[in-house]
Amino acid sequence: MLELKQLRRIYDRGDIASFIAVDDVNLNIMRGDFVSIIGRSGSGKSTMLNMIVGLLRPTSGKILINGADLWLMNDKNMAKIRNSKIGYIPQGFSLLSNLTILDNVRLPFYLANREGNGIERAMNLLEQMRIQNLAERYPAQLSGGEMRRVAIARALVNNPEILIADEPTGDLDEETTKEVMKLFSEIYCKGITILMVTHESDIISYGNRVCTMSSGKLIENNDHRAVSKG
């Protein structure tokens, strides 16, 4: 369902040499996959993810979603993909501080001009995330783990085909990391494809495929795939 072909991003840094952040990456993600990409900071993971969700234009290469080239789409169609096909969990805290938790979760619902108000769906997801009691609170009143659950709920509000998470446990403690990853497992079990980028080796075991990113190059770890499947 998601295919990367010869994906490359070069940062032009003016007077010093250009920097290749993503170097001819090829990846084919099938429906039902849980792909973890691990790599050190600066290895190009986030750059690659930003290109996949349509936030950053690749220097060259293709990103195919269900066979359609994402970067050949017009703004309207690309927005539609971001809104309904992809559930994106950005790195760090990405909630709007002036909206309640409920409104934050149903924000993608509102942006797509769908029928209804999305409250029921948003409340249902908050319940699944076990934070329904925080619906009327504001982000500033939540802990880091709670905010991450809200971001996951928001990513799922429009029933996406693929959930893309950028360092979803990056700044969480061990216990909260386990809780968040448990939620990812539950989502995966419901048949949603997941692409997750992390620098924490402890959590890659939750996926069925693991890739390593180093200096912009992506290498799939076939041993892990074998172990997971086995």
Added chain:
Amino acid sequence: MVVPRGYALSLQNTLLRSESNTFYMSENLVEQISKMPGVEQVSPQLYIGSLNASCCTVPVQLIGFEPKTDFTIKSWMTNISSSKLGFGEVVTGSRVNATFEDQVWFFGQPLKVVATLDDTGMGFDSSVFMTLETAQHMIEISEQTAVHPAGAGKDHISALFIKLASDSDASKIAKKIMSTYPQTDVVVLKEMMQHISTQLNNIRGLIYGIQGLLWIVSILILAVTFTVTTNERKREFGLFLTLGATRKKLESLLMTETLIISVSGALCGILAACFIMFEFRMLIAISLGLPYLQPTLGSTIILAAISLLISVFTGVIACVYSVMRIGRLETYIMIREYE
């Protein structure tokens, strides 16, 4: 208009700025000047400065006129015939606190109000009009408390209004009157109106200039404010795009916000301006030192509507650059600050 020498400016102030003035000259001038060639009609007026009265917070100008010969005050009284104004009856200006059939008291003497003038924006608004006979009676009454300069012999007037024949030269006749009667000054209405018109044009030009300057400054300030605000909110806008908003939707959100802010700001400004304009109208009129007529409700509504449109237009112009800039930025650049 003929007045005692040195009182030309006082007459202007009485007519235009509601200033209470008393100056007198001999009544004989009425007959003498009426016989001069080129003079078609003359009408005397007698001015009395009131003491504090029940109707008013400040002394008002009592103006006695001759209804039979008057051709100046009558033009303001369209609904009553000034020739029917009887002894002890008065017509009050719009700012005199008295209504039809009220009584106003001056020097302890009651006078019956038979009509009230509409707003003129001039000194007439704070004046009380009566026949020359009533005015002379008021002077007699006032002499019970103090000697009045026009009291003895009843042969004084304050000003003489002259209507010229159509083929007469106002300047030449004015010079002739002043040379024949050196105790007088002559104010030519046309020259006075030209002077006021020039003053008003200068003020209007200044106001338009300031308005234009303020408008340009407003656009610049708003443009900078919108740019700074949208810069601060780049992350929020980037997040909207990330979650599936189109750039068109984002631009329409920004424009809607701008319209709400502009309309709210304009309404606040209009309400404040209306409050100041109506509550401080007296202060404005006095400070201006020129004939000042309060805008009617209709013209106020039109002015408010124009102000609203200009404000909204200004807001939209100021916002365009920010909207275009945000529309062009790559989403990743917008949300990068939290990565």
